[in-house]
Amino acid sequence: MKSKEEEFKELFLAEAQENQQELEKLFTELEKNHTSKRAIEAIFRITHTLKANAAGMGYDEIATMAHLLEDVFSAIKHNRLTISSELFNDLFRTNDILGSMIQRIQHPDGPKIKYRGIKTKLEVLLQQLKEPETSMSATSQPNKEIPLERNEIHLSPSPAIPASVSIPDLGSGFNGQSNPALMAEMDTLVLEEEPNEPWHVANGMEESKITISENIHIPVRKLDDLMNLVGELIIEKDRVIALSLDNNRKANDYARLQRITSELQYSVMDVRLVQVAVLFNKFHRIVRDVATLEGKQVNLVLEGTENEIDRNVLQIISDSLIHLVRNSVSHGIETEHDRVKAKKPSVGTVRLSARSEKEEVIIDVSDDGKGINPVVIRRKAVEKGLITEQIAKSLSDEDIIQLIFEPGFSSVEQVTAVSGRGVGMDVVKKAIDSIGGRINVHSIVNEGTTISLSLPSSMAVKNALLFELGAGDFAIPLVYTDAVISLYRKDIHKVGSGLLAKHLKKNISIVFLNDLFSLENNQSIIGENTLQQSFDRVTDEEKLYVIVVSYNNREVGFVVDKLLQQKEIVEKPLGQFFEEVKFVSGATIMGNGKVCLVLDAPSIMNFLFRNVKLNKS
Secondary structure, three states: OOOHHHHHHHHHHHHHHHHHHHHHHHHHHHHHOOOOHHHHHHHHHHHHHHHHHHHHHOOHHHHHHHHHHHHHHHHHHOOOOOOOHHHHHHHHHHHHHHHHHHHHHHOOOOOOOOOHHHHHHHHHHHHHHHHHHHHHHOOOOOOOOOOOOOOOOOOOOOOOOOOOOOOOOOOEOOOOOEOHHHHHHHHHHHHHHOOOOOHHHHOOOOOOOOOOOOOOOOOHHHHHHHHHHHHHHHHHHHHHHHHHHHOOOOHHHHHHHHHHHHHHHHHHHHHOEEEOHHHHOOHHHHHHHHHHHHOOOEEEEEEOOOOEEEHHHHHHHHHHHHHHHHHHHHHHOOOHHHHHHOOOOOOEEEEEEEEEEOOEEEEEEEEOOOOOOHHHHHHHHHHOOOOOHHHHHHOOHHHHHHHHHOOOOOOOOOOOOOOOOOOOHHHHHHHHHHOOOEEEEEEEOOOEEEEEEEEEOOOOOEEEEEEEEOOEEEEEEHHHEEEEEEEOHHHEEEEOOEEEEEEOOEEEEEEEHHHHHOOOOOOOOOOOOHHHHHHHOOOOOOOEEEEEEEEOOEEEEEEEOEEEEEEEEOOEOOOHHHOOOOOEEEEEEOOOOOEEEEEOHHHHHHHHHHHHHHHHO
């Protein structure tokens, strides 16, 4: 397993090699067309990026040389330096040295890179560009402009500064006279860097060497195709092993095949992982824009950005995360006046953090704002007809807060450009549900709110529990499975139109999946004994297999016919012809060739508890 430092080093090397090769190409283009603004801008941008990345990694020599090139092209951009043919020998030589420095990171035992000569040459060039400014400052210039910083926009050259400066003769001083001391220093540096070598070698014209990066960029589409093929391979492997076992072959005979396919699967999954920093770093601008619009002061804090997650998962949740962060600023963080009045810091804080737990990545969106008031949520839910007043009184504060995910719910009194349109949190929940994730809310009035997203680190393969129901095989993702227990008829009790049993000293609802799947389209379970029919046929001696499923802080025991095994599956969508199929999210193929349907646990739980709440009224 590579350390984070090694991974960062590889990423730097890949980008640095690309930058160096792109500079080679742009220098060649610019040499043919000295007026190419596109090339000049691109070179300036690349050298700035290379300088920053190298400095961040601690490669100071690379950062220094890239900085010199950046300054040269800053002068060219702002018309303080005229491009001439003589300049390109130095540019190509500097780029060659950059390439050697980058290569030496991979091969630290190689020869030391000598660069003092070309470094001093560029430094003298840049220093001479400043000399006219120094000379002119001695005379009175009533309309003289203040020189701009390098990163500012320079619309026109200052009248006090020459529009262009030719490449200097390094044997001359800044006043055009001979400078013996400088010439001696340069001779010493050049001899030290490159001794008894020919002129063309000293000017970067030695035999060319082509370096190919050890990293490549792959379109996500190709990775998805590869993952699909790996999934098919896993299914085919299971089929072959199942057939062989039927022919009295031993499972150990296929241990090597099992290991190779497993390693291939996890290798492809690993390639699809990206750091959450890819998404997190984009939120500085989002927080700034919403805070400005709302007239608030907000800081964004990022934590755990090095944690990795499937790129497709990150893509699916990106819009949801944007909505949650915008809500934290708009709904959560108070105005400066209100925060000071509440004895809080005038500047609010929104925190985006990520951490890995088992096969999940937990992303928390936190704020130190006013929190979610369950009293307000209770009142709004009754006003909007989501629940009756009687049910509202019976629900806990935690259950009440979960109502923010109901379609059309909004606690905002006034519609703004950011919030209050009655859409959003339900869409967030659907997006999280679609990838097998979970969402939880923890809030304290006047202290703040934390919304936690529990996300699968990979969407390619799911751990699932397989079971039989009737004549079919089914699977339920382990992420929703809390326990597997066995009960007898005496352990289950009828309550209203449903069933209850004790699990870990608390009551949970019991549902026979056969009863649930026998429901006709749009059939309601309100006021009927639909979910008790299978229970009425159970004998006292019959053992019942129950899968305890947890979702949104609620638990239900699903009664199945037979438990099979825990297994990694590759889930495939059912396709457009099966879009109306309820309670099923997809399917996988078993080793025996049978199709196994995957239960959509969130949709089942939502269906059950929506009807239970209505039934309580």
